[in-house]
Amino acid sequence: MSSIKDVAREAQVSIATVSRVYNNPKVVRGKTKERVYSAAEKLGYTPNFLAQTLRKSIVGTIIAIVPDVSNAFFMDMVRGIQDYAESRGYNVLMGHFNLNNFDIRKYVKLIKSKAADGIVMATGHNRHFKPVKEARNVPMVTIEEEFMGNPYIYVDNFEAIKKIVEYLAFKGRKKMGFLGFKTEEERFEAFKSALKMYGLEYDKNMVKKGEEVGKAVYNSAMEYVESLVEKHKIPEAIVCTSDVLAAGAIKWLIKSGLNVPKDVAVTGFDNIEVAELVYPGITTVEQPHESMGHEAARLLINKIEGHEIAKKIVFQTRIIIRESA
Amino acid sequence: MSSIKDVAREAQVSIATVSRVYNNPKVVRGKTKERVYSAAEKLGYTPNFLAQTLRKSIVGTIIAIVPDVSNAFFMDMVRGIQDYAESRGYNVLMGHFNLNNFDIRKYVKLIKSKAADGIVMATGHNRHFKPVKEARNVPMVTIEEEFMGNPYIYVDNFEAIKKIVEYLAFKGRKKMGFLGFKTEEERFEAFKSALKMYGLEYDKNMVKKGEEVGKAVYNSAMEYVESLVEKHKIPEAIVCTSDVLAAGAIKWLIKSGLNVPKDVAVTGFDNIEVAELVYPGITTVEQPHESMGHEAARLLINKIEGHEIAKKIVFQTRIIIRESA
DNA sequence: GAATTCAATGTAAATGTTTTCATTATCAAC
DNA sequence: GTTGATAATGAAAACATTTACATTGAATTC
Known part of the structure; x- marks a missing residue:
């Protein structure tokens, strides 16, 4: 894999200039930009995500934890989370919840180690789940039930x-x-x-x-x-x-x-x-599953980016009448 | 967030020693280890994932692309992928496939930029999907159908x-x-x-x-x-x-x-x-969905880690007889 | 023609690790 | 007490970026 260094050498500019071409293109002269682009093209260069985020200390990944039962319910929710996250330029890491074998610390560690920025948790069992001290300052939004005082999405x-x-x-x-x-x-x-x-x-x-x-x-x-x-x-x-x-x-x-x-x-x-x-x-x-996922992701990302966010979002349900009653 | 440097200072050792305590504990003296551990504990230190992977140039993340229809089928497959990935210490990034709006290059870019190591693709439509030149050298395993000559999991x-x-x-x-x-x-x-x-x-x-x-x-x-x-x-x-x-x-x-x-x-x-x-x-x-996901992840990870892998894995189906026929 | 301004670019520090190589400490053997 | 071997530690390079600051060069003003 070629790095920014290689591109710089190929284009006969400094690495700073190459970096600028990608992050702040308007400050570099058109002709230089051209040179950089064609050098990058030639070498098949893609900026290294790890180095970027290490330097900028913004990751752009959230973790979605859902139960590992194959229920369309959760699939819809995940889709809501994912769609919204994507629209904000975030990636979604899959986490899964298993009632008799779940350790949230695994995911907390991913946050602490900067592999991700925050957690959306939809276990359906938050309420019966002991607080975890390590999770104290982890950006987290839960769905359906409150957990450790974090903001949550609620259905009445x-x-x-x-x-x-x-x-x-x-x-x-x-x-x-x-x-x-x-x-x-x-x-x-x-x-x-x-x-x-x-x-x-x-x-x-x-x-x-x-x-x-x-x-x-x-x-x-x-x-x-x-x-x-x-x-x-x-x-x-x-x-x-x-x-x-x-x-x-x-x-x-x-x-x-x-x-x-x-x-x-x-x-x-x-x-x-x-x-x-x-x-x-x-x-x-x-239950508006997809919207719930959507809102959960929105809250979480806003929190991650330091905005003030709601403590609780309540969704309305409605009865769908079919033949069974 | 405290870094390895802080821990080193606190424990009065070099950063190299701190690093060793985490990566190769047997080479450091018991007493020193103690000092490092308690310093780490005191400062709430967790090694930075980004820096680690940047340095080691092994990421430990795979991308799972499934259609965005809420079908238990795919949910099961994802679970298979995830379970296995976890057992090998890999994380799973969610990708989704939408028939009339899918661009695999988005995911390819994640690989090229070292945000992930490989892709498991289960779109159900690979066959009708044009090859993408950027995806040429991306480690990829597909499910159900072949795509661009990559290894695949097949059901007869x-x-x-x-x-x-x-x-x-x-x-x-x-x-x-x-x-x-x-x-x-x-x-x-x-x-x-x-x-x-x-x-x-x-x-x-x-x-x-x-x-x-x-x-x-x-x-x-x-x-x-x-x-x-x-x-x-x-x-x-x-x-x-x-x-x-x-x-x-x-x-x-x-x-x-x-x-x-x-x-x-x-x-x-x-x-x-x-x-x-x-x-x-x-x-x-x-169809053994979960096993299919499992095998796909196994192939992919083995490929990522440089092992020789199968070109095609065929799963057997069996008929389940209930009342409808 | 010198001084001033500003756009374009370069230099180097910083991000947080791992790891090679070098150094120091420890201990047994003579 | 040397010597040698080995265990423990440290210094510094390397990973691929971004960015504050410095430098260059050209255009503008007087």
């Missing part, structure tokens, strides 16, 4: 679930079940509180909060429906905390000879492709 | 589709339709060739090859089924080139009052979560 789960229950109640459904995961407390609380609000009875037998390890999502839905059938406790509606869960529930309900939505209405959460793809289409809560 | 589409048709024929299905995209020529050819092999008739009316721009996947399935119904040309089986297409087809078939698989059998491709999630579960071809 409480409001969303409330709207869903309201919709179901409005449609005349009384006995409602809940299918979610242990970590989604806010949504569960919202469910219970909404039931109360609409004068509906809460039945513990119709609730399942799974463990969420690995690919248990599908099994969780299956077990849930099986236990309902076994107990002869069939709700008139099931509120699920994700579209994947809802799809699973629908599948098993149909298999058990029940009709969705006639016998049992089912609602999801996320509005990912699956919600549209299955039959019946899933009535669900839309 | 021909064989896979053949197996699917064989299975359907074996089940007594005669009139078969095909739903895929224009770019998937190999699978289409395989379909036609397999029909011939089993003495079945090819009916142009039962074929759709969509354009595949953006999120058209779902619509494509809908239009396909609608046109079949309109023409009163209902096949006994439909071979789809992805699970998403299959799910869409199933949904619209059911909506049209047809029974899957009784009236129409439907098969997918990929074996992503959706295949398990919908009802009826989709009979499909399993």
Whole structure:
């Protein structure tokens, strides 16, 4: 690989001039510029990123940490992050979160060692995650939940679930079940509180909060429906905390000879492709994943570049009505 | 940020010694090491990644380019890439591919400027992608299709589709339709060739090859089924080139009052979560996405580190039988 | 024609490391 | 107490840049 030195020699100028041609072209004479350009072309020169950033001490890379489950949800978010980062000239380094084997210090180290400037974290479990002292001064923005007092992107789960229950109640459904995961407390609380609000009875037998390890999502839905059938406790509606869960529930309900939505209405959460793809289409809560990623990246980059930024950005959800409820 | 210099001063040793403590600890005396460690601790020192790689001229970053559609397929692949890269101490930079707005030169530049060492490319469209002269000497491994003579990871589409048709024929299905995209020529050819092999008739009316721009996947399935119904040309089986297409087809078939698989059998491709999630579960071809990513990363990193590597790695597919066929 | 100004370019320091080579300290053997 | 060998450390070059400061040269003004 040829360096700036080689180009300088070839073009018969100093290295400073070559550097200027790339960083501040207007200060160098047209003719000299020409010489430099053709020398660079001839030698196939590209400025060395490492040396540049070492000198300028601005890296231009952010880390995006998402769970390592293959969910379209996170893929969309990553895309939002990436698109925006790109528009600001930043690169995105992939990080991944694994519930039973995650050490954020690995990523913090990348920041401290100047391999990257900041972190967008969307684990879905920040809340259950101990603060890490090394991460104290690392520019970080989280999605969905707060972490260590950093700015975060928030979706009003409480409001969303409330709207869903309201919709179901409005449609005349009384006995409602809940299918979610242990970590989604806010949504569960919202469910219970909404039931109360609409004068509906809460039945513990119709609730399942799974463990969420690995690919248990599908099994969780299956077990849930099986236990309902076994107990002869069939709700008139099931509120699920994700579209994947809802799809699973629908599948098993149909298999058990029940009709969705006639016998049992089912609602999801996320509005990912699956919600549209299955039959019946899933009535669900839309989360603007891509925009969330977008905003997270925007906050982070602004912070990195020293601007004052918001502490919290709240996104509105809306209900998408399809056939399942 | 404190540098190696600061630590050296604090510990009263030379910078060389500090460096050695981190890179080659056994050559420095225990007591000195102690001094250095506590100085580093006190100053919160982390070696500067940029300076390190500048000096060692080994970067330790690869770029993973995947399409920007939110498909679990690619998410799995990225995970495979990332997991393996991590195990070799490499970071993964996200790149994304957009059919009508993709310029690989952006990524090539990152390599040339030493921001990264190589590229794993999984666009699904390499074949239709013009060679780029700048990319000539860039370490690159592609997935699914060859590109510019680089090593690639291959799945035998021909064989896979053949197996699917064989299975359907074996089940007594005669009139078969095909739903895929224009770019998937190999699978289409395989379909036609397999029909011939089993003495079945090819009916142009039962074929759709969509354009595949953006999120058209779902619509494509809908239009396909609608046109079949309109023409009163209902096949006994439909071979789809992805699970998403299959799910869409199933949904619209059911909506049209047809029974899957009784009236129409439907098969997918990929074996992503959706295949398990919908009802009826989709009979499909399993592609080992994660392993493919894994192998791609392995090849690339070996190439980067100067080892001799394979030109082509072929993965075996297998049929996963569920309810839809 | 000398003085002044300004545009264009060059020199050299600085960024934070690793590593080669040279030097010094330590210790055993005679 | 020398000598020699070896272990531990230091000095400085090298990696590829950017940039503050200095220098040059030409044009402008008087």
